[in-house]
Amino acid sequence: MELNAHLSDKAKYDLSLVQRALETKDRKAYEELMSRYRESLFFLALRMVNNRYDAENMMLEAFSKAFNRLHQYTPDFAFSTWLFKIATNNCIDFLRKKRIKALSLDQGISMGDGEFMEFNLKDDGVLNPEEEMQRKQRMIQLRGVVEKLKPRYRRLIELRYYDEWSYEEIAIELQLPLGTVKAQLFRAKEFLNQMLKNTRDSY
Secondary structure, eight states: OOOTSOOHHHHHHHHHHHHHHHHHHHHHHHHHHHHHHHHHHHHHHHHHOOOHHHHHHHHHHHEEEHHHGGOOOOTTSSSHHHHHHHHHHHHHHHHHHHHHHTTSSSSOOOTTTTTEOOOOOOOOOOOOOOOHHHHHHHHHHHHHTTSSOOOOOHHHHIIIIIOOOHHHHHHHHHTTTHHHHHHHHHHHHHHHHHHHHHHHHHH
16 A cells, blocks of 8 residues: 555645655745745635734744644644644634724623613723622623523633633634634624523513
């Protein structure tokens, strides 16, 4: 049986480039690997970080990390799979470091009767004792309601608003399409809205 027969012709050619790069330090092999995947890696990063300048940097960093670890690559799977995994993890690390705190539940939750509850889990300023007590009470109430959500909705809310993950990070973590993540988060917020209103009406 041919060695690495499980690889596609494209993957086999990539493997030959990797071997040339490792064995002879062939600069042209590195350049060709970059040429083959530069564009697709850039657009992967752009989808995740939503900024062309950052995406360019993420793409270059991914190649740098991959080439520095090239000796770790094994042809159990395609080089492109390994490279894209590095690029994806690189973008996730970047987003976590750069993450801007999510504001409320995107726009918060309407409680009805003109009241509005923000999903603001962190204190950005100095509150007086009364405001601090009110904030804590709201958070206790909100967390209690979140705990009553179905597991899949609770997980989405926790990742998005407790851990402050991006939609893209959640999609990767849960292995769901980006559109599905957004749609299910919308449904989760609708459920929260109704449950919070019911909780308020019960008093």
